[in-house]
Amino acid sequence: MSNSTYLSPGVRELLLSVSLVKNYTENDQDQISINKIRQCLSVGEMGIDYLESIRRLDVKIFPQIEYIFNQMTIEQFQSSYNNDLYCGWLKNRKDLFRVFNFLKNNEIHLATLLLTCFTERNLGNLLLLQINTVPNLLRQIVESSNLCTILGSDLTLLLQLLIGSPKSINLRNVYWHGFVQYNEVSPKFTYLLLYLILQIGPILNDKVIPERQLISFHRFINHTFLPTDICCPNANIAIELIQNSHLIDNGYKPLLISSIDYFFHRNEYGLSIMLLLPVFEYLLRKLFVHANNCPERLLTAEATTLYTTLDEILTCCLPDGSPNRLCDELGHGYMSLLGDLLTFPDGVCLRSKLSHGETDYECLPRSVSDAQLGLLFVLLYRYDKYKLDKYGQSLLDYINNYKVHYHPIAIARNQILQCVIKFKQMPDRSTLTEEVETETTDFPIQLTNFWQSFISPDKLPLFNNLSLQTIDILLNEDNINLINRYCTCKLTTTGYNEQSLIIMIRQICTHIYQILVNIDIFIENRGQAYHSKQLRSNQRSNFERFINIYNNFRQIILFICHFNASIIFSLDNICCIDLKYSSLLMKLLRIWLTFVENTLTLSNITRNRWDEIAALYSTSIEKSTKAILKL
Known part of the structure; x- marks a missing residue:
């Protein structure tokens, strides 16, 4: 090749x-x-x-x-x-x-x-x-x-x-x-x-030119894509891998050696990766045409046809609809790290941002650069059939088991988890008042009949048991494949749109987390003053209204988190069922998105409209119940 x-x-x-x-x-x-x-x-x-x-x-x-x-x-x-x-x-x-x-x-x-x-x-x-x-x-x-x-x-x-x-x-x-x-x-x-x-x-002629803000890599500075002991330890190992490689054509080796020089000797990570990425794409293209037996796709295209570029190399199917065998060949872990670094919209999008001048290349974090180098060296260890040294074995083992971070579903899972962590920090009602707590009734929205329409009986208890424990189980179950999930050849024509579900779940989680922050601030500001009787009459009444809805409020937050986790767990089931079921999910998500949007405003420390939140709570439950009964 x-x-x-x-x-x-x-x-x-x-x-x-x-x-x-x-x-x-x-x-x-x-x-x-x-x-x-x-x-x-x-x-x-x-x-x-x-x-x-x-x-x-x-x-x-x-x-x-x-x-x-x-x-x-x-x-x-x-x-x-x-x-x-x-x-x-x-x-x-x-x-x-x-x-x-x-x-x-x-x-x-x-x-x-x-x-x-x-x-x-x-x-x-x-x-x-x-x-x-x-x-x-x-x-x-x-x-x-x-x-x-x-x-x-x-x-x-x-x-x-x-x-x-x-x-x-x-x-x-x-x-x-x-x-x-x-x-x-x-x-x-x-x-x-x-x-x-x-x-x-x-x-x-001295015109004032507008300027677009550069996209920052700052949020990835503390993200460990590869642990320190998995990163390439020095330039000598890297150069030896490159020079001895049969996968890399000799015409590309000077570019990679220059990339290594900028990385290890000059600490110019942006320039290093700028040199590396085109060579990395060329290597993936070689592997792509070999895996899919299409040697004609190896060269630049003429003006009448398209280049074989990274977007196509990493998609799950070829233009004729047949599967892209390279994805399976590279493996789930490798494709996950590739997605986090290059393709997922919420990930680094490294090649896109560098090549289109959208970021300051001088601010590229070393952690991102280490990971991209790691992806290159995995190809060399695997396809050049090197005798694995300690570094190579550790690198392959880690990347084979890499867990995706920036896929939209992975982000949604993490957002629900953050909401649950924040929810667990909420105090019990008994710590807020000396009043005897009335027994909490079962949550009024029942989805048992809905879930049992397409969830296997052995999994149904997870969907019917509204608890923090079941949310943890639903979120930690690694039951769906995230790689190439939104490939264009997989899009259905039934009207079901999984991406819309995930977007709405993420919006809801963003609002819930901030609502819980608002509640935390309110309790901190008013709770102690309430117990020491330092609140004015209207403030005291307001705090008591808050106490009155507190348990219902906790219950609704728990329900929404559980509902979101249940949807994510069952995504592979939802895409295969009658459109009326997925339409109901969208409708319920819209109802509760509206609820959390309004609650976020009403729970702000400057407003504290607890009676209005209680009314919203009742209205949202009523709308949800009607929607379920119509099914």
Whole structure:
């Protein structure tokens, strides 16, 4: 499974059509400009003729731009361009100078990866001068009529040549999706893109450019994806694995070794992973085509077809509906960590955020980077058939048993668990008042007949017994497969939408937790004063109203948590039953979502409307009972 190139013939011809010879001689009369570059483009009724345009550019423009930048030292480049005329519109101008440094050091790959995501971020900001929402893809940005209005048609056409449609040079995609090997493609394209970015500042004429907030990785800083003793201990082990690998083509090994250098020797985790991710995607693509016997999917696609990219590699089925065998081959634990790092919407989304310039790569936590390195090394240990050392065995064992954290269902489970933990901290009613406690009646909503319609008899006690113990059992039962659960080929046409159920459960849990916080604050502020008779008359009456509904309130919170846990436990059953049952679940969830939304407002320390909450409680029970009886 080794190739001299992973560029398909048409794409390869386009990218490798520039000469390697540096044949430019400086001429004082030969000033470069956007207009001069634009004149080299071959544009007809069908749009840009990309191959002819590149050949024309290669005669004089590419050599001249490369010559200009090669003659500059890093200090001269800084002195010429580090000012508001050229960089005033950029929000992260330091990266522009890092790109130049990489080019001077022959780090073409890293320069191109950083420059393309830097370009996407800043061109997207430009569009905010005219529109409110930036397109998701770089191609859509440079093809936008709004960008043409802002920058003019000449510069926009040149950007479309470099980073536009799949028919173009498509610099961003061929690099970020791992089709380009080390120094396989001339740096002339990267030099031209750098030059074009530098020409934008003077065009904007001091316009104030809006800025989108970067997405932070801060919430993952303390998350341990891999324990410290499972992380790769040093660079020597990593480099030995890479150099001895038969899975990795020689053309990619320098990129991985550079990634290891940035990781272990420079502590530049963002740059390290920027280099690693495209190679990681290329490796998964190799395994994908081998597992599914589709060797034609290994190369870059021509303009008429789609690339085999990470999204397809990790989905559960192929375009023809047949199963993707790679998912089973990699295993549940591996796919779970992949999801947490790359694909789950609430997870890190590492590749997406880095490649689209949505985050500050310098703030990437080491814990995330360690985990991504771990995923790479698992592939090498497994597919290169290394004799497992202690590190390799520990890594494989841990990842094979990895439990997913950021799948929507896993998050919903954890939210219910947090609500239960908070619920357990609520005091008994007897600690709030000296009044004799009346015996609590059974909860008025009965779902026994509902659950027994599709739950096996041996599991029914879990659904009928409203208690903290049964909630714990329901939440800790590992009975459903979360990997590729929402793959498009699995979506039903019956109208049942599991994702809507999970979204509603998560919304309810968010509100319940805050309600319990409100209750805790209220008891802390008023409880002691009530017992010491320090409350005013109206405050005392208010606290007594709270005591009167307290047990019912605890019971309803317990019911909602149990109901949510029961739904999650039975998801595989729900998707197979009559739509009327799942419709009832949605209706009940909406009723109780409305209840907790209103209760959250009414339980706020500035309101404390306990009578109104009691009325809401009664109304919600009545609505739920009617809905159940209609079934």
